[in-house]
Amino acid sequence: MEEKLKEEKIKITPQRMEIIRRLEELEKTHPSFNQIYQSIKETQPNVSRSTVHDNLKLLVERGIIRSFNYKGETRYEMSQDPHVNLAEFNKNITDIKNEKINKMLDEIVHILNEEEGIEIKSLLVLVEK
Incomplete structure (x- = not known):
């Protein structure tokens, strides 16, 4: 992760x-x-919300x-x-790890790029259970 920070200066x-x-842990x-902030406050009690x-x-x-x-x-x-x-009723959100789905998502990105001329920054699919 430090490399990414250095690359981005x-x-x-x-x-x-x-x-x-904390993001990696959570x-x-x-x-x-709020969950991130509260988690950080445990080890750095003086950190501000704005920071x-x-x-x-x-x-x-x-x-x-x-x-x-x-x-x-x-x-x-x-x-x-x-x-x-996958968003569940209790507000938990988890990643679906499925190779077939990942291939389909890659294909969607490819179609949007090649056939529609849309440069995709990121693709996020949120499914509610």
Whole structure:
């Protein structure tokens, strides 16, 4: 991850590294801002909400992480690859890992690029259960 930060010319700070570490820990849950902030407060009690918010925003803008909205809440994930997120009634969001689905998503990206002339930045599919 430090390599990605260096490539993007983003200064490596303890706060940024802690945010990334927490995102990696919470990746399977697609955490909200509040979940990330509360998790970081456990080890860095003096960190401000704005520091966490600004760093998450920077990481999203530079394509290091991805954010999406679900039911009025911004969620974050590390994976940039096309995949399906399954949202359950209890607000848990998990990745569907299925080779057939991944091939279909790659084909959708290819069709949009080649046949429709649309350059895809990312593909996010959210399915509610």
